[in-house]
Amino acid sequence: MNYSFWEKYFIESPSDITILGSGIVGLSTAISIKERNPNLSIKVLERGAFPYGASTKNAGFSCFGSVSELLDDIKNMGEKNCMEVVQMRWLGLQKLKDRVGMHHLEYQHVGGTELFRKSDHLLKQQCLDSLTYCNNLIADYLNIDNCYSANPNEKLKNFDNQCIYNQYEGTINPVTMMQRLKNICVSLGIDIIYGVEIEAIQKESHTLVAKHGLNIAYHKLIICTNGFTQELLSELDVIPARNQVLMTRPLTNIPLHSGYHLDKGYVYFRQYQGRILLGGGRNLDLKGETTSEFGNTELIQSYLVEILEQIYPGASKQIDHWWSGILGIGPSKYPIIQWHDKDILIGVRLGGMGVAIGSYLGEQLAEMIS
Ligand SMILES: Cc1cc2nc3c(=O)[nH]c(=O)nc-3n(C[C@H](O)[C@H](O)[C@H](O)COP(=O)(O)OP(=O)(O)OC[C@H]3O[C@@H](n4cnc5c(N)ncnc54)[C@H](O)[C@@H]3O)c2cc1C
Structure with a gap:
């Protein structure tokens, strides 16, 4: 990465509030703060070109x-x-x-x-x-x-x-949801900076050390990195959990008219524009799926394919796409909403229903920082 002086100056200068992570929690928090305090400057830092975790990769x-x-x-x-x-x-x-x-x-x-x-x-x-x-x-x-x-x-x-x-x-459609949240942020004057990966938090100097030689100053920092949080704050009780998902090509007469849950929610499926989306199955390999690495494994894939055949015989030959996303889970399904020190606030561990909790968490974090 070859940042110009202008780019580096813009990224490194402190805003009133710096938010790490542009998933549903990061963006909802930014919007909720700005709605309460229009004059505060807010910068959201994101390593991906999209939120690279769960918010645009989930099942909707x-x-x-x-x-x-x-x-x-x-x-x-x-x-x-x-x-x-x-x-x-x-x-x-x-x-x-x-x-x-x-x-x-x-x-x-x-x-x-x-x-x-x-x-x-x-x-x-x-x-x-x-x-x-x-x-x-x-x-x-x-x-x-x-x-x-x-x-x-x-x-x-x-x-x-x-x-x-x-x-x-x-x-719902998670990408149109996130695009809309992004557009609301832009309309409120919130800066979202993509492609910035934080490697360490230096609390004494209030600095975020990022790849490509960036040292980003912060006043107040809100951490919304969910399943990746331990990479920065290893003491927090949130661990990554991968979920693998497949989507078929459009099929005729899909017998799905609802969102379906199986095996206590570990497996889920629905239809989207005549396609079958099916995902989960982490319970088959809890150890192997406790990872922040994206990817698909033969074990989970063949398990999901077996279930797909039970839903719609022959559909396994019509699989169009596989992907994965990373959840943040822990010993309790209660999210972590807490001050880490007097200038760092944390909102993570959304579990398997973070689309639902995300906006609530944003409101709570905004209230705490205000
Ligand atoms: C496959 C799958 C299916 C799911 N299905 C559903 C569902 O149907 N319904 C539901 O309610 N929930 C579902 N969930 C859960 C839900 O998507 C998540 O709980 C929610 O999106 C979490 O949002 P978040 O903002 O906390 O985290 P994320 O969306 O993961 O955002 C965290 C962001 O932090 C960024 N980040 C992390 N570390 C750094 C760093 N060091 N530097 C810079 N940026 C960093 C990441 O790139 C990421 O964009 C699913 C999750 C998965 C994985």
């Missing part, structure tokens, strides 16, 4: 949790913590829809469907037995009624003939 589910996930999370985190995270997802989705707009999100209100394998009798029964309990929790925390209902599954014959439908979920 506008979701807040299936029944089996809720039950699992309640077991691991307790009812109150689990439902607070569900509430963050719900509030985040409302904010996202208001801010970006249904048109720019390409929002499709198709609901969410939890499917069960034919062999998953026990899990299915547990979920069906807990419907009223979960609906009551959702009503208490989100103020919406009859969220989950037991439905027949007639179309996807290779799965159990009963499923659970969530009437409040939908699907």
